[in-house]
Amino acid sequence: MRINGIYFLVFILLIAFGCKSKSQPVSTTETAHGHPHYSTIGNISDYKLIFPSKVPDRIIVNLTEDPVHSFAVNWRTDQETTKGYVEIAKETHGPDFLVEGHIRRIVANSQILEKGDTNAKEPLVNAAFHSAVVDSLEPGTIYVYRVGDGSVEDSFWSEWFQIETPSADENDPFSFIYFGDAQNNVKSMWSRVIRKSYKMMPEVDFMLHAGDLINHSEANLEWGEWFHAGGYIHATVPSIMTPGNHEYDKTTLSTLWRPQFNLPRNGPIEAVMETCYALDYQNMKLISIDAISFERDSISKQAQVKWVDSVLASNTKKWTALTMHYPIYSTAEGRDNIVLREALKPLIDKYKVDLVLQGHDHTYARGYDQNKGQGLTVVEDAGTIYAVSVSGPKMYTSQDQDWMIKRGEYTQLFQIITVTKDTLKYGSYTPLGGLYDAFDLIKDKNGKKKLINRDADIPLRLKKDFNKQ
Numbered sequence: 001m002r003i004n005g006i007y008f009l010v011f012i013l014l015i016a017f018g019c020k021s022k023s024q025p026v027s028t029t030e031t032a033h034g035h036p037h038y039s040t041i042g043n044i045s046d047y048k049l050i051f052p053s054k055v056p057d058r059i060i061v062n063l064t065e066d067p068v069h070s071f072a073v074n075w076r077t078d079q080e081t082t083k084g085y086v087e088i089a090k091e092t093h094g095p096d097f098l099v100e101g102h103i104r105r106i107v108a109n110s111q112i113l114e115k116g117d118t119n120a121k122e123p124l125v126n127a128a129f130h131s132a133v134v135d136s137l138e139p140g141t142i143y144v145y146r147v148g149d150g151s152v153e154d155s156f157w158s159e160w161f162q163i164e165t166p167s168a169d170e171n172d173p174f175s176f177i178y179f180g181d182a183q184n185n186v187k188s189m190w191s192r193v194i195r196k197s198y199k200m201m202p203e204v205d206f207m208l209h210a211g212d213l214i215n216h217s218e219a220n221l222e223w224g225e226w227f228h229a230g231g232y233i234h235a236t237v238p239s240i241m242t243p244g245n246h247e248y249d250k251t252t253l254s255t256l257w258r259p260q261f262n263l264p265r266n267g268p269i270e271a272v273m274e275t276c277y278a279l280d281y282q283n284m285k286l287i288s289i290d291a292i293s294f295e296r297d298s299i300s301k302q303a304q305v306k307w308v309d310s311v312l313a314s315n316t317k318k319w320t321a322l323t324m325h326y327p328i329y330s331t332a333e334g335r336d337n338i339v340l341r342e343a344l345k346p347l348i349d350k351y352k353v354d355l356v357l358q359g360h361d362h363t364y365a366r367g368y369d370q371n372k373g374q375g376l377t378v379v380e381d382a383g384t385i386y387a388v389s390v391s392g393p394k395m396y397t398s399q400d401q402d403w404m405i406k407r408g409e410y411t412q413l414f415q416i417i418t419v420t421k422d423t424l425k426y427g428s429y430t431p432l433g434g435l436y437d438a439f440d441l442i443k444d445k446n447g448k449k450k451l452i453n454r455d456a457d458i459p460l461r462l463k464k465d466f467n468k469q
Contacts, residue, residue, distance in 0.1 A: 054078055054149065058076040059075040059161075061237070062238055062239055065266060067238070069139070071133075071134055072133045073262065083149065084148070084149065085147070087146050088134055091162060110130045113259055133262070140166065145160070171282070178357050179391040180392075186213075193391045194391075206240065207240075210323050211360065212392075217253075220256070223260065241261065243275050243292060251293075278311045287320075290324075305347070312347060320355075321354060323356075324356070331361040335361055359389065366385065366406050367406070368384060368403060389413050437456050438453075439452060439453050
């Protein structure tokens, strides 16, 4: 009985000590095991999306200037993990890629970033951001890779991800998915859009985001939601992205843009590195224009116009696509981007750009400037096709205009685009998988293009028909 009494006394003391410990506030300057702790952590929803650990998170693959032979990968850890590594090997039918000598290790570039968003009342977060370019790859080959701290234990490494390099034959078909603004309610309502797109096209080669990935440029929680929504898709399907106005705080790009992404650095000036860039994918030239910097900074505008002209003048690829956040043709009054259009439209026409992929207007529209409201099924000598789309739940209204072949409101969409030697196929889909808009663009050896507008499953959707408030 005496022994049981001692156990009981110890039990009571442990409870009392635990309660006392929990009642003490934790200072924002206190550390335990090298991690900063914050008194506000209990008040932060989804704090796991904000705070890093030793285990890599926010893993994402980006396209490089040479996707056939390389890819870029970024990830995040806690600030104690000051070094990062990528391990890569050719995929095998079993675990035999782990045999000694098969795995190549690459040292990442690492930086510590201290980040807090006073506007969103988020706590200060110290994190290490790691980036690497994995090069010397073989075309048309499936690889496995993982990222981590270099330790022997698997605990602080990511899982092994599969990734496939493009074919060496530039005329082989490829597909990519284009998203307009995700921006709001990203975890709860955009997640199903990116996941449905991947389910419909699991062999997709890359994804393209036309700006406004999140709503507040410095909000760590929103960035955490964006990475959470895509999950392992971000780590297995390469992405490219162009910034939107919500990735900017007035004239300043989000401090998390470059640490989180690893995009080509071949733009015209340092101010738009990794926001304005060009790359080749198979037989397509892809160009990202930083539309926000373009409109808010005259030096950036002049540099980007001159640079785009030079890139298009030297382009040898059969297909050309531009992406930018602000549309050349907006979908509603009061959102007309005259400066952008007057500067870039002459170059688009001069070099016969095929496709311009945009966001910002939170509606859907697709067409070409010579449409004149005719709505023809077949256009024998088509010009540039312009698309404005939205993938998140924030919705605006639009106005019917002559350049539009199909428009829509109150509809979350993603676009699957497949490119072959002579044909570009475009389909715009809802989260239910319904086809909202579709066309084929056929280009002959002389560059003449025929547009064939395909029938869709879903008729015109307007916000007034669904929002009766």
